[in-house]
Amino acid sequence: MLNRVILIGRLTADPELRYTNSGTAVASFTLAVDRMRSGQTGERQTDFINIVVWQKQAEIVAQYLQKGRLAAVDGRLQIRTYDNREGQKVRVAEVVAETVRFLDRGSDTGQSTAGFGGGTTPMNRPRPDRSSAPPLYEDDPFADDSQTIDISEDDLPF
Amino acid sequence: MLNRVILIGRLTADPELRYTNSGTAVASFTLAVDRMRSGQTGERQTDFINIVVWQKQAEIVAQYLQKGRLAAVDGRLQIRTYDNREGQKVRVAEVVAETVRFLDRGSDTGQSTAGFGGGTTPMNRPRPDRSSAPPLYEDDPFADDSQTIDISEDDLPF
Amino acid sequence: MLNRVILIGRLTADPELRYTNSGTAVASFTLAVDRMRSGQTGERQTDFINIVVWQKQAEIVAQYLQKGRLAAVDGRLQIRTYDNREGQKVRVAEVVAETVRFLDRGSDTGQSTAGFGGGTTPMNRPRPDRSSAPPLYEDDPFADDSQTIDISEDDLPF
Amino acid sequence: MLNRVILIGRLTADPELRYTNSGTAVASFTLAVDRMRSGQTGERQTDFINIVVWQKQAEIVAQYLQKGRLAAVDGRLQIRTYDNREGQKVRVAEVVAETVRFLDRGSDTGQSTAGFGGGTTPMNRPRPDRSSAPPLYEDDPFADDSQTIDISEDDLPF
DNA sequence: TTTT
DNA sequence: TTTT
Numbered sequence: 001m002l003n004r005v006i007l008i009g010r011l012t013a014d015p016e017l018r019y020t021n022s023g024t025a026v027a028s029f030t031l032a033v034d035r036m037r038s039g040q041t042g043e044r045q046t047d048f049i050n051i052v053v054w055q056k057q058a059e060i061v062a063q064y065l066q067k068g069r070l071a072a073v074d075g076r077l078q079i080r081t082y083d084n085r086e087g088q089k090v091r092v093a094e095v096v097a098e099t100v101r102f103l104d105r106g107s108d109t110g111q112s113t114a115g116f117g118g119g120t121t122p123m124n125r126p127r128p129d130r131s132s133a134p135p136l137y138e139d140d141p142f143a144d145d146s147q148t149i150d151i152s153e154d155d156l157p158f
Numbered sequence: 159m160l161n162r163v164i165l166i167g168r169l170t171a172d173p174e175l176r177y178t179n180s181g182t183a184v185a186s187f188t189l190a191v192d193r194m195r196s197g198q199t200g201e202r203q204t205d206f207i208n209i210v211v212w213q214k215q216a217e218i219v220a221q222y223l224q225k226g227r228l229a230a231v232d233g234r235l236q237i238r239t240y241d242n243r244e245g246q247k248v249r250v251a252e253v254v255a256e257t258v259r260f261l262d263r264g265s266d267t268g269q270s271t272a273g274f275g276g277g278t279t280p281m282n283r284p285r286p287d288r289s290s291a292p293p294l295y296e297d298d299p300f301a302d303d304s305q306t307i308d309i310s311e312d313d314l315p316f
Numbered sequence: 317m318l319n320r321v322i323l324i325g326r327l328t329a330d331p332e333l334r335y336t337n338s339g340t341a342v343a344s345f346t347l348a349v350d351r352m353r354s355g356q357t358g359e360r361q362t363d364f365i366n367i368v369v370w371q372k373q374a375e376i377v378a379q380y381l382q383k384g385r386l387a388a389v390d391g392r393l394q395i396r397t398y399d400n401r402e403g404q405k406v407r408v409a410e411v412v413a414e415t416v417r418f419l420d421r422g423s424d425t426g427q428s429t430a431g432f433g434g435g436t437t438p439m440n441r442p443r444p445d446r447s448s449a450p451p452l453y454e455d456d457p458f459a460d461d462s463q464t465i466d467i468s469e470d471d472l473p474f
Numbered sequence: 475m476l477n478r479v480i481l482i483g484r485l486t487a488d489p490e491l492r493y494t495n496s497g498t499a500v501a502s503f504t505l506a507v508d509r510m511r512s513g514q515t516g517e518r519q520t521d522f523i524n525i526v527v528w529q530k531q532a533e534i535v536a537q538y539l540q541k542g543r544l545a546a547v548d549g550r551l552q553i554r555t556y557d558n559r560e561g562q563k564v565r566v567a568e569v570v571a572e573t574v575r576f577l578d579r580g581s582d583t584g585q586s587t588a589g590f591g592g593g594t595t596p597m598n599r600p601r602p603d604r605s606s607a608p609p610l611y612e613d614d615p616f617a618d619d620s621q622t623i624d625i626s627e628d629d630l631p632f
Numbered sequence: 633t634t635t636t
Numbered sequence: 637t638t639t640t
Contacts, residue, residue: 001228001417002166002388003191003205005235006320006480008159008546008575010639032639033161035236047161047237048638068639070159070577072318072482072546077163077235078193079205079251093237093251101317101482103544103577159575160546164322164478166388166417228419230324230388230476247637259324259475261386261419317544318482319507319521321551324475349477351552363477363553386475393479393551394509395521395567405633409553409567484635506635522634542635 003076005095007049008103009033011069015053017062022143027058028094029065031073050094051075054142061100072101161234163253165207166261167191169227173211175220180301185216186252187223189231208252209233212300219258230259319392321411323365324419325349327385331369333378338459343374344410345381347389366410367391370458377416388417477550479569481523482577483507485543489527491536496617501532502568503539505547524568525549528616535574546575 009031017027028050035045051073053061065071075097084090167189175185186209193203209231211219223229233255242248325347333343344367351361367389369377381387391413400406483505491501502524509519525547527535539545549571558564 001192001419002164002230002322002390002415003193004164004320004322004390006160006162006318007235008161008577012638030638034159034640035161035234046639047235049235049237070640072160074318074320076193077165077205077207077251077253079207091251093235093249095235099318103317103482159577160480160548160573162478162480162548164476166324166419232476232478257476261324261475317508318480318546319509320480322476322478323551324477350475351477351550363551365551365553388476392509393481393521393523393567393569395523407567409551409565411551486634504634508636520635544636 005073005075005077007031007033007051007073007095008070009049011065011067011071012048013067015062015065017058020140020143022140024140024142025055025058025062027053027061029061031071050092051097051100052078052094053097053100057097057100064102065100069105070103072103073097074099074101163231163233163235165189165191165209165231165253166228167207169223169225169229170206171225173220173223175216178298178301180298182298182300183213183216183220185211185219187219189229208250209255209258210236210252211255211258215255215258222260223258227263228261230261231255232257232259321389321391321393323347323349323367323389323411324386325365327381327383327387328364329383331378331381333374336456336459338456340456340458341371341374341378343369343377345377347387366408367413367416368394368410369413369416373413373416380418381416385421386419388419389413390415390417479547479549479551481505481507481525481547481569482544483523485539485541485545486522487541489536489539491532494614494617496614498614498616499529499532499536501527501535503535505545524566525571525574526552526568527571527574531571531574538576539574543579544577546577547571548573548575 012030012032015027015029017025019025031049031051033047033049035047073095075095078094078096080092080094081089082092170188170190173185173187175183177183189207189209191205191207193205231253233253236252236254238250238252239247240250328346328348331343331345333341335341347365347367349363349365351363389411391411394410394412396408396410397405398408486504486506489501489503491499493499505523505525507521507523509521547569549569552568552570554566554568555563556566
């Protein structure tokens, strides 16, 4: 019904930019969000939260954000379930960003990422080695199904 | 830095009420939050999100909420890491509720759960069998450390 | 940079549906949002917050919401400034809803308002008497300027 | 029922720190929050939103925030009504901050403002001239009523 | 009344 | 697996 998440934190690493079979850009990164235990002193705890960004925003994020940068994310919490190599169900939580704001640097370059231009469907998209990470996006929410012919597991970028 | 989550959804089951060794009440339940793919029609997808509530609110939630009830949760997203039986690191995402609102029923009974009375430290607390669920709270954020002497794994309510 | 508001409350009256000169639908209503003073007992205070909804959502809201209904609003806080009859600058705060959820009634009819169909540009739009309320929308954010020729103050629906 | 506002923006001026009759600190400032009209280019619009902070946070804000600084506010939207000099009802919208984060400067000084120490009831509190601004807080939500004897309009700091 |  |  309603699902809204707002976070501010720092990137633990450079964002990773990938493309689905149908050519949609997806960027992902982890945000280190410091917790503050009210009352008790001296304690510093951190939540490491996975963020996913789609389409034009993905490319802007990949271009302007790096490890250590401070960013604000406004999106929704999503729980994905998949089967790992051992055939066990694994649940992954991530925040699907609707907008990402860059909070660190100078005034105008890439300060925001919403409602921008861009959007050229990329050719020559990179084909990274399959990592041991979960197969993130078997379903591309932005794919135009009619023209995505041959989606095979092996073609997925994750 | 900033970590805010707001959800509306329905309980997938009755909340479970437990107590830490130091006597702090903890309630947990899962919220089914319907997603709505903008643009595409007919699709209904659901995120199942784990919620945790502490102290007085835990007891109010356990008393007034049941499976199927509609509720609003305002809290923060937390990622916990623990080692499972096989010795693997497992990451669990959950929303730690600051407030829970009951949206279904009549006007005044248990309509809200913030800043209420209650709070009697419970005697005869139930000792449920250990489920296969993750050992949720090795660290009780509300424990007064000075008087919690013998925390052993076997005493944990999860 | 970031501007996010989430509210749950009850409508103080039926929503009002209007149309701008360029034919864009706008619905407005007031949400009574109960406050709860933490700590102190027995006090009930209420914030009356003006909500504005545009386009297809405006028509859905006007069709399904009535006085007394419980609703959740997700949007952004906007401060508009205008000159009143006495020539004084007046500031009006309102929440521009991105989505409105209906929380009261049955399961499926009009339960949500995002990404729906509708959208037929209405003919025979009502021309309500000008109230003493502020001239709400001299700027229609959805107007296609090129085809809106003769916007005069007298044609505004507010 | 639920009332949550999250904002990121820049201070239009230094915060003003005042004290109620009962000695509670209150800081107020205005946040300039840039809007971004999705789709249309080149337009930059700004909402000027009044923020109010109470107690220890008020003093931290007054100490560390200045005009032009970037800050994140997490709080609730409140509508106050009062009668102005001409005897007209005036409505004022403001965000009562629960937490304020400082986003501009260096790593550790005053980076956050929640759950901090401080809290010494201030002596020699300043008695600013009454401005033409609205009489902000006839009701001090943190006052211990039993010991606040003689609240008169003239003693209010606003 | 307004910030970069 | 983690950021300042």
